[in-house]
Amino acid sequence: MIRPLEKPQNKYWLTFALCGLAAALMFLFFYIVDKGFFLYAGDFNSQQIAFYYSANEFVKSGGGSFSWATDLGSGFLNSYAFYLAGSPFWWLSLLFPAAWMPYLMVPLLCLKFAVAGGGAYLWMRRYTRKANMAVLGACMYAFSGFTVYNVFFNHFVDVVALFPYFLWALDAAVYEKRRGPFAVLVALNLLNNYFFFAGQVVFLAIYFVCMVLAGRYRINGRTFGALAFESLAGVGMGAILAIPTMLSLQNNPRVSSFSEGFGLLLYGNVQQYAAILYSFFFPPDCPYMPVIFDSGVIKWTSMAAYLPLVSMMGVLAYCRCKKGTPFKWILSVCLVMALVPGLNSMFYAMNSSYYARWYYMPVLIMCAVTVYGLEHEDEVDLKKGLRPTLAVLLAYCAFALVPTETDDGGWKIGVMDYPEKFFLNFGIAFIGVLLFWVLWLMYKRTPQLPRRLTAAVLAFGCLYGAVHISIGKFAQWDNDKDFYQQQYVDARALADILPEGAYRIDDYECYDNLGLWVNRSDLQTFNSTVAPSILEFYPQVGVKRDVRSAPELDKYALRGLLSVKYTICPVDKQEEFEEKAGDNWRYWTTQGQLAVYENTDWLPMAYSYDAYITEEEYEEIPEDYRANLLMRAIVLSEEQINTWGGGLRHLTEEEQTDFDRASYEEDLDARQAMAASSVVLDNWGLTANIQLENSTLVFFPVPYDAGFTAIVNGEEAPVLKVSGGLMAVPAQAGDNSIRLEYHTEGLNVSLALAGVSAVAFAGYLGLNAYARKKRRAALAEKYHLDPPQPRQ
Numbered sequence: 001m002i003r004p005l006e007k008p009q010n011k012y013w014l015t016f017a018l019c020g021l022a023a024a025l026m027f028l029f030f031y032i033v034d035k036g037f038f039l040y041a042g043d044f045n046s047q048q049i050a051f052y053y054s055a056n057e058f059v060k061s062g063g064g065s066f067s068w069a070t071d072l073g074s075g076f077l078n079s080y081a082f083y084l085a086g087s088p089f090w091w092l093s094l095l096f097p098a099a100w101m102p103y104l105m106v107p108l109l110c111l112k113f114a115v116a117g118g119g120a121y122l123w124m125r126r127y128t129r130k131a132n133m134a135v136l137g138a139c140m141y142a143f144s145g146f147t148v149y150n151v152f153f154n155h156f157v158d159v160v161a162l163f164p165y166f167l168w169a170l171d172a173a174v175y176e177k178r179r180g181p182f183a184v185l186v187a188l189n190l191l192n193n194y195f196f197f198a199g200q201v202v203f204l205a206i207y208f209v210c211m212v213l214a215g216r217y218r219i220n221g222r223t224f225g226a227l228a229f230e231s232l233a234g235v236g237m238g239a240i241l242a243i244p245t246m247l248s249l250q251n252n253p254r255v256s257s258f259s260e261g262f263g264l265l266l267y268g269n270v271q272q273y274a275a276i277l278y279s280f281f282f283p284p285d286c287p288y289m290p291v292i293f294d295s296g297v298i299k300w301t302s303m304a305a306y307l308p309l310v311s312m313m314g315v316l317a318y319c320r321c322k323k324g325t326p327f328k329w330i331l332s333v334c335l336v337m338a339l340v341p342g343l344n345s346m347f348y349a350m351n352s353s354y355y356a357r358w359y360y361m362p363v364l365i366m367c368a369v370t371v372y373g374l375e376h377e378d379e380v381d382l383k384k385g386l387r388p389t390l391a392v393l394l395a396y397c398a399f400a401l402v403p404t405e406t407d408d409g410g411w412k413i414g415v416m417d418y419p420e421k422f423f424l425n426f427g428i429a430f431i432g433v434l435l436f437w438v439l440w441l442m443y444k445r446t447p448q449l450p451r452r453l454t455a456a457v458l459a460f461g462c463l464y465g466a467v468h469i470s471i472g473k474f475a476q477w478d479n480d481k482d483f484y485q486q487q488y489v490d491a492r493a494l495a496d497i498l499p500e501g502a503y504r505i506d507d508y509e510c511y512d513n514l515g516l517w518v519n520r521s522d523l524q525t526f527n528s529t530v531a532p533s534i535l536e537f538y539p540q541v542g543v544k545r546d547v548r549s550a551p552e553l554d555k556y557a558l559r560g561l562l563s564v565k566y567t568i569c570p571v572d573k574q575e576e577f578e579e580k581a582g583d584n585w586r587y588w589t590t591q592g593q594l595a596v597y598e599n600t601d602w603l604p605m606a607y608s609y610d611a612y613i614t615e616e617e618y619e620e621i622p623e624d625y626r627a628n629l630l631m632r633a634i635v636l637s638e639e640q641i642n643t644w645g646g647g648l649r650h651l652t653e654e655e656q657t658d659f660d661r662a663s664y665e666e667d668l669d670a671r672q673a674m675a676a677s678s679v680v681l682d683n684w685g686l687t688a689n690i691q692l693e694n695s696t697l698v699f700f701p702v703p704y705d706a707g708f709t710a711i712v713n714g715e716e717a718p719v720l721k722v723s724g725g726l727m728a729v730p731a732q733a734g735d736n737s738i739r740l741e742y743h744t745e746g747l748n749v750s751l752a753l754a755g756v757s758a759v760a761f762a763g764y765l766g767l768n769a770y771a772r773k774k775r776r777a778a779l780a781e782k783y784h785l786d787p788p789q790p791r792q
Contacts, residue, residue, distance in 0.1 A: 064683025186234025
């Protein structure tokens, strides 16, 4: 009996569901322990939960352009485009109240795992004989070491989830001449995260070239033109956040340093090479607690590429048995790029900071070649991967056995700080490989093989993922035990208790980013992408500013300068705070576990000076005294002095000394006498009313940003960058109403570009639809086919 042809099975939703459910099982224990409020460690607790909560509140309060709760104040889009502003997962979270955000972190992570698995299936199905094998490879990708490691960073998993669709769209554009999806996926991935998109462009170029050279892609002029157009249209539509952010970040020292010399060719520490190799064979270490390597750049780099259960066995077998395939070329190129610093930095626009945050892309290829080896045992001998994988795993045990001299002149066995964690990782990896091999021997050449291996991969992924999270989570258990009460309960209550007004807060020995929960500008902030002027200002006054702002408590003048009115500290730290803080802080109130102190020397957020100092003179002052000096005089450039310095006197050399506490109090009194009568903050900027005896500059302790415009008494006025990165506006004698309003620089350009690109893309789709209709009509006429009839 002849059976009708069956439509190929599409197991996208099955894969989606399997990965989502497996992720839910992986998180279930922690979800129960934390009663739904999942706490992990480090960045996840400090940034991700607070960012999701605060950004939701910002949007629900009417939106705007400027977030006062972000450090000293920063543009909302520029500060959060890297973390969440472009993420479809965050957009989805806006359907729910801000108070729900901490409880939705795990459900959203499960959704991301599901989307990642579904996308990997969609791309991989083209390269597998059976749908079940694509399901298997997709589950490997969803639970790879890279994905599990980057739960710590949360928003990195968004990138892992969306990337396979990007690669699928490229394949579809070439193989099937499908028009449209590639441009949409370009736009979506760029919008989701501009930082990762730069690396995706590099990887897709490698992928495209290797596929063409290997003969898998057959490109004619029409196809290449379509890809070029869709690439440009996609970038145009997705650049809504990228253009403003690039303009903001061009002055950020974290992204403006580039490799050079030996740094382009060799890593500065040989341990880096061993750590890179380790990341492919072993389950990932805790992001902040590497188990073997304590030198090089290891922590927080996302150096993880482990495949659950199989490790590198399938990849090595494939690469040793197959010659001249595009996937082998891609993996070979990626390996070279991982080992050469200059090439590795290409994934981050040649930035000198080391990261391995592009490994998820070759991981997807690794999953595909592993599945290929399982489906083509006549071409790929898995034994050629088993032996070297076991050999490498055993070789790393040497680090636990070598004799090592200790700091006190004694000796110990092994170089590891955490040998027990290494042997746990070793055991997981070793047992995984052996279990895989047993299953392979039992079920090869049987229909049950894909299902058995998929079940094993998912179970194994849940197990090692839970172990990985446990190591990071429970090491911080005691430290984080009060997080829920202090941040979610008490800080949110303080947001309603603290008076309205234009002021900043500080916190002492509190959890990171308290200001986001209190919805106030806080001197203690953990955010990498704040206004660049903050990163410029703080080092000039002796405060280190890399990924966080954390001025020491003894910098009393800085707190006066920046209008700090309240300091919050845990109740059990009150005595310690009172000893260190000084007499100008008086107890104000207590909310739960948090005590609040008020600054009796508070200075409003707009005031003027009667003296200036030049930038050259400012640089001669020791950093520790500069904040004191800024309470006495404004710092101007020569051009500013010539244009706006007429109402100010030049501070004498004698006045550029004597920075004791008594002098500070005198300067504070002088500034208070010249301060605004009112300052009102909103999500677009601020409004200040001030009376001046003569025409002069009104100073605002707000980070300078080119997006600010000033209206003084109804007329536009220039916004000056003064005092190492803060702002001033010229005003006339008498009463002045000053409006400082922030408009994200470049946003209008990016919106216009997106609009034009969208219109062009719509026209492109229309032309393609018209061309397809004409081709079908021509074929119907040529072969005398009846046109399709509408359904009855």
